[in-house]
């Protein structure tokens with residue numbers, strides 16, 4: 001486990017009792033709602049809102065994060081919502097280890113970090129763990145929010161095409177269902193409203209192409 005990355009995220013979660021809204025990510029809910037529930041994997045689950053939503057919609061979920069604080073909050077919320085039996089929370093630094101198994105849905109929502117995160121390797125490994133007929137769903141920030149601090153505006157936000165290309169997937173095995181920027185209205189930390197851009201990527205492993213996980 002990489003101590004710097006772990007410490008970074010522990011400190012981030014330690015700054016407040018709650019860091020995220022507690023609501024499911026809009027794009028994930030839209031994409032997952034019509035699916036038949038099966039086994040799902042949430043990479044970088046944070047405080048667990050997506051994992052809990054998936055469990056409440058019939059999925060058997062494995063939810064992973066580098067922060068034990070985030071995982072404890074997520075597990076407590078899952079208990080209160082009565083879905084603990086449907087979520088297996090696991091502590092991993094995904095740069096170093098990855099949960100075993102194969103999944104019908106693997107979700108990486110805003111799996112970004114300013115410290116070490118071997119994101120391309122993690123996402124490639126995730127692709128290898130998708131069941132035939134299953135989905136890999138990646139939602140990234142497409143550009144800085146209007147209220148972001150100045151230095152973030154210099155940061156390169158990979159386009160949906162760049163992310164898909166970085167996965168090096170065999171087109172014979174994968175259908176590119178969606179890879180596009182989508183706008184969303186949101187409220188910033190000081191109550192200001194603005195338009196955010198999410199890069200939404202949905203890739204489907206074609207049936208008859210075995211996964212590796």
Ligand SMILES: C[S@@+](CC[C@H](N)C(=O)[O-])C[C@H]1O[C@@H](n2cnc3c(N)ncnc32)[C@H](O)[C@@H]1O
Nearest residue numbers: 009044045046065066067093094095109110113
């Ligand atoms: C920007 S947050 C997104 C959280 C959640 N998916 C959401 O959309 O609200 C990124 C999450 O990834 C986790 N993370 C960052 N690096 C990680 C790593 N190397 N291994 C596992 N989780 C990591 C962080 O702890 C954090 O919870």
